[in-house]
Amino acid sequence: MTFDLVVRGGTVVTATGRQRADVYVQDGQIGAILDPDSPESADQVLEADGRFVLPGMVDTHVHLMEPGDSTREDFPTGTRAAARRGVTTIVEHTHGWPLTDAGRFVDKRYHLRNRSYVDYALAAHVFPEHVGEIRGLWEAGVAFFKIFTCATHGIPAVTPATLLDVFQELADLDAVCLVHCEDDVMTAANERRLKAEGRIDPGVIPEWRSREAELVAVGSAAMLAKVTGVRATVAHASSADVVDLIQRERDAGSPLVAETCPQYLYLHESEIHEHGPFRKFTPPARIRSTEDQDRMWNAFNDGSISHLSTDHAPSTAAQKREGTIWECHFGLPGLDTTVPLMVDAALR
Ligand SMILES: [Zn+2]
Numbered sequence: 459m460t461f462d463l464v465v466r467g468g469t470v471v472t473a474t475g476r477q478r479a480d481v482y483v484q485d486g487q488i489g490a491i492l493d494p495d496s497p498e499s500a501d502q503v504l505e506a507d508g509r510f511v512l513p514g515m516v517d518t519h520v521h522l523m524e525p526g527d528s529t530r531e532d533f534p535t536g537t538r539a540a541a542r543r544g545v546t547t548i549v550e551h552t553h554g555w556p557l558t559d560a561g562r563f564v565d566k567r568y569h570l571r572n573r574s575y576v577d578y579a580l581a582a583h584v585f586p587e588h589v590g591e592i593r594g595l596w597e598a599g600v601a602f603f604k605i606f607t608c609a610t611h612g613i614p615a616v617t618p619a620t621l622l623d624v625f626q627e628l629a630d631l632d633a634v635c636l637v638h639c640e641d642d643v644m645t646a647a648n649e650r651r652l653k654a655e656g657r658i659d660p661g662v663i664p665e666w667r668s669r670e671a672e673l674v675a676v677g678s679a680a681m682l683a684k685v686t687g688v689r690a691t692v693a694h695a696s697s698a699d700v701v702d703l704i705q706r707e708r709d710a711g712s713p714l715v716a717e718t719c720p721q722y723l724y725l726h727e728s729e730i731h732e733h734g735p736f737r738k739f740t741p742p743a744r745i746r747s748t749e750d751q752d753r754m755w756n757a758f759n760d761g762s763i764s765h766l767s768t769d770h771a772p773s774t775a776a777q778k779r780e781g782t783i784w785e786c787h788f789g790l791p792g793l794d795t796t797v798p799l800m801v802d803a804a805l806r
Contacts, residue, residue: 461500468506514546519767525569526554530773533573540576544797547577549601553611556583560594586620592627602634607675608642615642618678625686638693639675658782660734667740680707683714691715696722696741698753705762715764720799735778735786768792
């Protein structure tokens with residue numbers, strides 16, 4: 459038969475290995491992966507000699523700020539950046555317009571029609587006062603539920619008492635959740651202390667969003683996940699200490715798994731002093747030494763870290779410079795940098 463397109467002569471890389479092969483595409487989908495000398499033909503030929511041909515990245519943690527104020531980012535620009543740099547599927551959730559019930563999920567899907575250049579799914583938020591909406595959202599087709607253990611980005615905290623109920627409800631539905639782990643009481647106490655001291659230097663970020671606050675929240679989530687059996691992922695595990703804690707809990711029977719992002723494999727904690735708002739994201743970068751960095755890469759390579767996402771949440775440079783370090787936006791871009799960074803790492 460004649461296919462629409464062939465990507466010819468490249469080295470096809472999959473989860474199980476690499477091989478010289480030609481990739482044939484029909485109606486926008488892979489129709490066949492065949493030996494280089496196969497007799498099939500195609501209307502369009504893309505020569506990939508000397509190149510790697512990789513599956514598109516599935517990025518499960520993306521913020522594109524729609525509906526709502528999309529001056530930071532929107533679906534057309536964000537998904538164009540994704541497609542250009544090898545991310546072909548995203549799971550998106552935005553804190554500015556959270557999906558707290560099934561009606562909002564329907565509204566958002568309608569809003570997004572013809573606005574994405576890649577495949578996408580949507581995740582919902584769990585608000586403490588909307589726990590009763592979880593079932594309806596899951597049955598409507600959300601990909602997962604985002605839970606914050608601390609009040610952040612305008613999203614209220616789910617504290618341990620409520621988290622137990624939420625995990626139980628999710629476990630009963632066999633639903634999936636992504637948990638942002640920073641302890642609400644500890645981060646709030648840090649914030650009060652730092653502000654009382656009059657601190658406005660960028661160094662407040664790692665003190666406010668402390669290592670201990672993250673570890674305490676991961677510990678609670680791990681314990682409650684073990685009690686309920688919920689399928690939960692710790693969002694953006696920021697250090698090897700966090701990954702080790704999750705691994706210990708897994709060894710003890712907790713179903714928790716760890717996600718991380720390139721910023722926790724590459725960026726150093728001290729960069730906040732030089733780059734200020736351009737390194738403001740939470741949890742912050744934790745790497746202090748080559749050993750710290752090696753431990754994270756080893757955890758990534760040995761499977762202690764389940765998967766990589768971007769936590770894509772960009773701002774314009776002007777927006778990043780607005781206000782004090784307390785006031786400017788959290789977040790980094792990632793859709794257009796992550797695949798190149800990881801391919802680069804793989805080739806070293
Ligand atoms: Zn995020």
